[in-house]
Amino acid sequence: MSTLHRTKKQAKPVRKNLHPRNIHNQGYDFPALVKSHPALAPHVKPNAHGNLSIDFADPLAVKTFNAALLNRYYNVVDWDIPEGALCPPIPGRADYMHYVADLPGLENPNIKMLDIGTGANGVYPLLACQIYGWQCVGSDINIPSLENVAKIIAHNPALKDRITLRTQHDKNHIFEGIIQTGEFFDVSVCNPPFHASLDEALKGSQLKLNNLARSRGEQKANTQSPTLNFGGLGAELWCKGGEQLFLKKLIKESQLYATQCRWFTSLVSKADNVKPAKKLIRKLGAVDIREIEMEQGNKVTRVLAWTFI
Template structure:
């Protein structure tokens, strides 16, 4: 499917600063999305600039947009997540997959990917599978999250052969208990929990809402009951020590599995966490470290990739 995606994309001018192969460089084609996924129709309205859009502060609207995008662009039907689960931005998640696909050694066809903390949305295995035809394993500590991904796979029989799910029985481990003896992955991906506590996660959610309201020229969003408007069940959004400590644990444990995975990668949402992470990776003897910058509009995120092979 990758060559089809590649050809389709190169003819068009890139507007969104996304990876050149990313299908979302042109923004959202709402009429086409509504046609493919009629449930989106009630949420699509002209915004302040007169362009069709949705209210990104409404969780159900965002979730329905995701279902429409996955159906229209990636042939994934019936995508859904439980209330309160993390709702990922599809263009940004596709960008991660496209950028890591450019890493050395990942140009072959039979690539095996491990997603650490796949959540209830299972987004990385779903995209990697449909864009590049990779074999994927999704792991998580939450059985309900994995049950939901399992349901998505069941609604898309073609995915059954390509995606498998594993429960992490010990919250203190990342690769241990997931990577089996004699098993080899070409790449591991991860979207770490970035807050250090539930309270911090709630404040972050409120800040996000206020920023959205400001960008639409509205008053500050009303402080709502402590729910996370962008979703995220427990471990999806926060862990003790936040992103920095999680990255430290991920990097240290990656060293123990250095011969069983070619590239270890992780999203790093806080720029301040990059330097100490790189320092630790170097100290552990990685032979190649890469910091990949991803841009979406004005937002910049980064992926850290390292290999001991």
């Protein structure tokens, strides 16, 4: 704590690239975060510019930072994930929820959302419930991941009646076995696995670590065996065919549930995958397709949204 008190109060630059409703537009109030989540204190130090920050290449620091953000700004307590699980940046995930909420027909609070591949973090249902009061279903093929989300929900009684978890038992299906007969969702969200193999995921992590090192004025990340600094179990980070093939399956199967979901959406991390995805969506008869660009710092990603209704 002494480091926090000795450091000058840092200016909070406006991050105009985040959604206007994103509470993280003003940067991070680290002293306030530490106050609400003391476990963050050992990870907060002045960076090269003299501003308080954390080491974003340190998996434990990132996880603790996320827990602090969820605690202070979204009233989610005791959030935790198993070692190696995907640890998503909360401000970016909140951006996705805000942009989804802007889609036509999602203006009222009685919205039901389906999260495809909710992972061990359950972040989209948590944010959708706490920001907009939506009802959510989180699905995943990994049972231990769902068990971890169930544990988070158990520690947050207000979420008990708002989030339902379902297991996908067939790796060849996405919506089938999850969307029930006669059920209707206002929107589905998804963060697809974006690598085609473990090796590709590790190379991507090494590149990310090198970029973080350069931003700190270092030449290269010093690691012989790159770790996934934002984590990621098998199905969370890679699948056969990578993001492109997953999107193709997602889009094709969405047509079969065209009358049971108003808007289908997905993050698309690789720009080259947008054009073929939109072409397939048009071919399958969608009546509205939207490409929403999101900027978070130096990273640009997209939300692809389509509807058959």
